[in-house]
Amino acid sequence: MNKNDRANFGSKLGVILASAGSAVGLGNIWRFPYETGNHGGAAFIIIYLGCILLLGLPIMISEFLIGRHSRANTAAAYQILAPKTHWRWVGRMGVLAGLLILSYYSVVAGWTLEYITEALTNSFSGKSSADFIASFQGFSSNPWKPVLWLIVFLLATHFIIVKGVEKGIEKSSKIMMPMLFIIILVLVVCSVTLPGAQSGIEFLLKPDFSKVDGSVFLGAMGQAFFSLSLGMGCLCTYASYFGKDTNLTKTAFSVGVIDTVVAVLAGFIIFPAAFSVGIKPDAGPSLVFITLPNVFQQAFGSIPVLAYVFSVMFYVLLAVAALTSTISLHEVVTAYLHEEFKFTRGKAAKIVTGSCIFFGIFCSLSLGVGKEYTLFGLGLFDLFDFVTAKIMLPLGGLLISLFTGWYLDKKIVWEEVSNQGTLRMPLYKVFIFILKFIAPIAISFIFINELGLLR
Ligand code: PFF
DSSP, X not given: OOGGXXXXXXXXXXXXXXXXXXXXXXXXXXXXXXXXXXXXXXXXXXXXXXXXXXXXXXXXXXHHHHHHHHTSOHHHHHHHHSTTSTTHHHHHHHHHHHHHHHHHHHHHHHHXXXXXXXXXXXXXXXXXXXXXXXXXXXXXXXXXXXXXXXXXXXXXXXXXXXXXXXXXXXXXXXXXXXXXHHHHHHHHHHHHTSTXXXXXXXXXXXXXXXXXXXXXXXHHHHHHXXXXXXXXXXXXXXXXXXXXXXXXXXHHHHHHHHHHHHHHHHHHHHHHXXXXXXXXXXXXXXXXXXXXXXXHHHHTTTSHHHHHHHHHHHHHHXXXXXXXXXXXXXXXXXXXXXXXXXXXXXXXXXXXXXXXXXXXXXXXXXXXXXXXOOBTTBOHHHHHHIIIIIIIHHHHHHHHHHIIIIISOHHHHHHHHTTTTTSOOTTHHHHHHXXXXXXXXXXXXXXXXXXXXXX
């Protein structure tokens, strides 16, 4: 395909909303609150912000410049910028990571659809804490229901992907992202005005540094990677659809700010509500699916209609956020198959959707009937999560910073970040210094820690 025929995002707002749509997802609303809860609140958030600024933004700008300069899918990007070298494996690993993440992420995304229907049919009403635990465990280990929702979610993603970059990804992001902000704001206002919400707000704003140890620091870095969609060429693929005049630094900054604001606001929805009914913030991954419906019932028990509306809105929010992220994961693999193997875009998308349904079914079953089947002691769902989030993303981020910092011709780097010298770049030297030294060293630490080598 001629590079000039390649799809493009139609507007600057579209660029920002689509990239922010990729970043904002289950990572912000599901993972961030429980990580914050487990690591003591405000102090974790401060360290997280440091990681976003110091590591997240420079690596995001690197992915952007690699994608826009090569104007190709992430695997081809490295072949174009570093022909006949092993760097192409960085891109290929990203494609594989995209396929694996999409398979298990869609399982959790599918759960949000079940919870929307439960909320809509008012089935949370009158349930006790024990009922919520039992119904979540019963549902997630059921052999059929989660699989059906997983398929529905992947088909919705497929439908948007086959419409293409501008009419599918950009248009849907322009509708879904504003909707997401409105729902978040309404939910924050409801949550912080609950009686007793004050202690939840304090938990988020008053840092307790006595809780900070190495694991907090490293947990915050890992969260920053997952949340910003970094390390697997996702934003690199999106950047291949950016126009020449897109300001990469500004776009990265906007995406970083939106992603962080959504994560912190998700905290302001969950903690004030949880504290107001005396639920501990460190409930872990079940916070959103077990604790929260319980919180809605208890907090608004006297006004059932509010409990109803709050629950429906929350799970719609979670589903929309997940959808803009599954689209971006799907696009990484679809663009690769379409451009590398010359399949039509429709056929490439079908292969991706079909493979993710296949792997997703096994991931889902591994939480129920297939529990005994493990590899390295992990079921398939946990294995996919471990291998991607804990190995492939940090490794990808490490290699991307080394690639841009040490390998790539600095003329190309400068041309891209300064838009052919037309933008002022006062922090350019700091950017290169971070990529050369700080990011590789810091990421090596996360990596070693997460593999348990330091313990
Ligand atoms: N950033 C997404 C989230 O926070 O839910 C998850 C994700 C999307 C990770 C795309 C990686 C990726 F390439």
